[in-house]
Amino acid sequence: MRLIFGTGNPAKLSAMKKRLSGFDLEIVGLKDLNIEIPEVPETGSTPLENAYQKATAYYKILMEPVFSCDSGLYFDQVPDEIQPGVHVRNVNGRTLTDDEMIEYYSGLAEKYGDLTARYRNAICLVVDDQHIYQAMEESMASEPFLLKAKPHVNRIKKGFPLDSLSVDIKTGKHFYDLDKSVLDTVAVEDGFLEFFRKFIITQKRSMER
Template sequence: MKILCGTTNPAKLEFMRDMLCGLDIEIIGLNDMKLTIDPIDENGNNPMDNAKIKALAYYKAAKIPVFSCDSGLYIDGLENENQPGVYVRRVKGKVLNDEEMIEYYTGVASKLGGKAKGKYKNAICLVIDEKNIFEYDGDDIASGSFLIASKAHNKRNIGFPLDSISLDIETGKYCMDMECHEKQKDENRMKKAYRAFFSSAILK
């Protein structure tokens, strides 16, 4: 089955291809389709709201099965009204680029004592057709807890800027310095959950 991944972010596209590698699915991105679509107003209150908004909009435009993902960042020590949530890139109405995000969140960490504990909650919505819409936002596709540093690593992961200020909660290593095998446990958990979600939806 050919499925459109509702993102123009090449890093996110490759991430999902890796998560679903081996399933009988061909994943293409928005840039492959060359769709003309108006900007989508991601005005949901949580990751699932936004994942569904995007998936339905892209399905309407592409007329093929589509899935979209969305994430929300939640940081210990911040009041509810100050949580980034689904507005990780939007601060006071401004959409931040990668470097602006790094600057902003290192500032948040500084205000919280130099390091802050965070976690991503993730959601996915798959639209096969108008009558077959599948949603999931379980804890097994959320990130593990990590630390946000007040000082950025000098390396960058294009499309995932906060990797440069994320520290492993057990070792204190920057994400950018971790070996593949050190990230494997978290990735294996997420991969198992994503694959189960797609397998269940497609087989129905």
Template sequence: MKRIVIATQNKGKAKDFEALLAPLGYEVLTLLDVAQDMDVEETGVTFEENAILKAEAVSKELNIPVISDDSGLEVDALNGEPGVYSARYAGGEKSDNANIDKVLEKLTGVADNERTARFRCVLAVAAPGQQTQTFSGSCEGRILDTRRGENGFGYDPIFYVPSLEKAMAELLPHEKAAISHRGNALRELKQSMPNWLSEQN
């Protein structure tokens, strides 16, 4: 089985990648498996910049192919917030609940039809001696006024997917993979899989 390292310590993201990459014959490893103490500072101002930063830093440090993901929630009524600050929107603690509370508080009184939002994801694929490539995906929806569902992570409990009439956190992993921003970005990656990545052992 081929091994691929995902430049994250987020177990929720790891599960998303496993659901999508395991069927392609990849064993998914994260920084928790290979470099637990490594933390790359995300100084970019776009998802793409942050994804490239993380992928290249981890690939250079470990001398292996790496996929990095930078993703987040963009709420139209909040001028695209929280955007690249999604993970630490409510402060440096990276608390999903605190982040959700802040979004809900900021949207108090905003009508349902004005609560449109999307999840965006940019993947960067880096390897020693290879040119870094990026792939992106998104998922449109709207923000609920209360949490729903027990699955997923991050903002999933308040992100409503109109086509499925469910919150993202109410979806099973395979249902989420079929429509999610990360799933769409990974399908783009799969379609244009760099030769050097598909040749990895």
């Protein structure tokens, strides 16, 4: 079954393809379609609301099964007004570049000390107007990690700029220095695999009726 992943981010598409390689699914990204797709606004207050907005909007344009994901970044020790949530890249009404993101979050870590952080993730899959599947389970959230003030020597990882500041708590290793398979798991947590397992089972059962 072909599913369109509603993202133009090649790093996110690559990570998702690798994690879902054992499933009977063909995953393609928006840029693979070679058609002009308008930008979809993300005005939700939670990752799930944004994922739903994007997936339903892309489905109306493409009229074939499409899923979208969204994330929110949350810190343990900062005031509520500084909590990024779903506005990871948008600060004070501005959309930050990768360099500006590193500068901003590095500044937060410098001000508050190493930040214990976690991504909360959500997904929405639209098969048709009557079949919409969505989830924001705890199993989709990332493990806690540290956000440091000093960027990695490699500075920026295209598609995942905050990896430049992120350190794995268990190993003490910078995300840049983790094995690629571990990084793919960080990008696409096991909860997403369970979501697609359940979806495939549901599809098979509906076809057998």
